[in-house]
Amino acid sequence: MTRSAVVLGAGVVGVCCALALRRRGVAVTLVDRREPGRETSYGNAGVLSRSSITSINGPSLFGKLAGYLGNRHPAVNIGWRRVLTRPGWLLRFLWEARPSQVAARAAALDSITASTVERHRALMEEAGIPDLLRETGTLKLWRSEAGHAQAKAERDFLQAHGVASRVLDRQGISEIEPCLKPIFPAGLLIPSNASVDSPGDVVGAYARLFARLGGRIERADAKAIVRNAGGWRVATDRGDFDADVAVVxxxxxxxxxxxxxxxxxxxxxxxxxxxxxxxxxxxxxxxxIYDVDAAYFMASMAQGLRVTSGVDLSPRDAPDALRQIDGVTRAAREAFPAGEVVGETWRGARPTLPDSLPMIGEAPRNPGLWLAFGNQHIGFTTGPITGEIVAALVCGAAPPVDPEPFSPRRFMA
Ligand SMILES: Cc1cc2nc3c(=O)[nH]c(=O)nc-3n(C[C@H](O)[C@H](O)[C@H](O)COP(=O)(O)OP(=O)(O)OC[C@H]3O[C@@H](n4cnc5c(N)ncnc54)[C@H](O)[C@@H]3O)c2cc1C
Structure with missing residues (x-):
């Protein structure tokens, strides 16, 4: 029986793992070198994306590749140092884009996105922040008439997976978002998506809820995870933490x-x-809103209108590559009456496995060491269910969805 756990990382995923384990009666220590929710989980677009049942490495990627290679498209920036140092990851990422993978990936993503709004709604109510949730959907926008066909194709695909959406023309767009400039002839409204104001604050409130339920939060830089007699030890710059299980x-x-x-x-x-x-x-x-042709999200946040960029495939710790966010800033002003930039430019790193599915489960050959990461573009969306899957598996209970598609064994023996 698992009595104690140390959870490493207080982003949305770690905090949700810690919370779900605590609810099952486990004594949990949550370790992070920063305050909860200050890294990737801080800077995202705050979308609870129930409709994210495809990944960017789907079959349509092959048609776009040539356009991405010159690093002129806003959706992707390719850092050649990364291509040269980790070609294997990129090749596997492309291989996973083949058409035969679409149905299984959509089913797996559907299983972890379907309940996102209800799970976050319940957590936000319990954490005392229900007013940070906006259940007003998301709006995808195209800058040319050709967008109508794309919007309809996406509507049909989503409909086949039980997700309702509505194709809009210029007039329909201006009826629901009157402040947008009239540069978008086509749009797709997805009412079942939702969003939050200030995702970092949401994670902070979830962490306070965890503490209120008896969880322990330690600010420490983890240096090593080692097996010990009773289970696992996490060595940090502020001492060691021992527990029956460790969750990475x-x-x-x-x-x-x-x-x-x-x-x-x-x-x-x-x-x-x-x-x-x-x-x-x-x-x-x-x-x-998501401006498809300029590849950015724009969302209203406590700090102002947040615009988020596409994918920068540079090494994790390489210096900023600002081409995309500079382009996004210009494009956003074409779409919306937005003025000066407020505050600093923020950079984060979406953690991604080559098949764009998270890794949730026990590490091979290391009983009691649990893995919960790789939630890519939808970690804010899928944090709560990831935590519940981990907690159920750790405690030997039935998880809320089939965990097999997320098994660590798909990449490690
Ligand atoms: C620009 C952008 C926009 C996005 N938009 C959305 C969106 O709209 N909706 C959505 O669902 N998702 C979105 N995402 C994805 C989402 O933000 C991530 O998937 C999610 O935040 C990952 O959460 P995490 O808990 O795994 O990682 P993190 O939030 O990064 O948490 C990891 C934690 O580990 C800690 N840590 C690391 N090393 C150590 C150590 N050695 N010792 C102690 N602590 C350590 C860090 O301090 C950090 O707090 C977006 C991402 C980006 C970059």
């Missing part, structure tokens, strides 16, 4: 402490940036 939820850093144990989960990152723009007087946005 270190987001983009998850591979670092696993390598010394001989575990290579094939984790890499898709970096991304955000900036905040000040809306002009009286201008507001009721829901996050």
């Amino acid at each position: 939820a270190l987001g983009p850093w998850s591979g670092d402490l696993l390598k010394p144990l001989g575990l290579d989960p094939k984790l890499d990152v898709e970096r991304g940036y955000h900036r905040h723009l000040k809306p002009e007087a009286g201008a507001s946005l009721s829901r996050p």
Whole structure:
């Protein structure tokens, strides 16, 4: 029986693992070198994306590749140092884009996105922050008439998976978002998506809820995970933490402490940036928009209008590559009456496995060492269910969905 756990990483995934384990009666210590929710989980677009049942490495990627190679498209920036140093990850990522993978991946992603809004709603109510949730959907927008066909194709695909959406023309778009400039002839409204104001604050509130339920939070830099007589020891700069089980939820850093144990989960990152723009007087946005042709999300946040960039395939710790977010800033002003930039440019790194599914389960050959990372573009969306799957498996209970598609064994023997 598992009596104690140390959870490494207090991003949305780690905090949700810690919470779910605590609810099952486990004594949990949550360790992070920063305050909860200050890294990747801080800077995202805050979308609870129930409709994210495809990944960017789907079959349509092959048609776009030529356009991405010259690093002129806003959706992707390819850092050649990464291509040269980790060609294996990129090749596997492309291989996973083949058409035969679409149905299984959509089913797996559907299983972890379907309940996102209800899970976050319940958590936000319990954490005392229900007002940070906006159940107003998301709006995808195209800048040319050709977008109508794409919007309809996406509507049909989503409908086949039980997700309702509505194709809009210029007039329909301006009826629901009157402050947008009339540059979008086609749109797709997805009402079952939702969003939050300030994802970092949401994670902070979830962490306080965990503490209220008796969880322990330690601010410490983890240096090593080692097996000991009773289970696992996490060595940090502030001392050792021992527990029956250890859960690695270190987001983009998850591979670092696993390598010394001989575990290579094939984790890499898709970096991304955000900036905040000040809306002009009286201008507001009721829901996050995604501008398909300029490849950015724009969402209203406590700090201003947050714009987030596409994928920067540079090494995790390489210096900023600002081409995309500079382009996004210009494109956002074409779409919305937004003025000056407020605050600093932020950079984060989406933790991604080559098949764009998270890794959730016990590490091969290491009983009691649990893995919960790789939630790629939808970690905020899928944090709560990831935590519940981990907690159920750790405690020998039935998980809320089939965990097999997320098994660590798909990349490690
Ligand atoms: C630009 C951008 C936009 C995004 N938009 C969305 C969106 O709209 N919706 C959505 O669902 N997802 C979105 N995402 C993805 C989402 O943000 C991530 O999938 C998610 O935040 C990952 O959470 P995590 O808990 O795994 O990682 P993190 O939040 O990074 O947490 C990992 C934690 O581990 C800690 N840590 C690391 N190393 C150590 C160590 N050695 N010792 C102690 N602590 C350590 C870090 O301090 C950090 O707190 C976006 C991502 C980006 C970059």
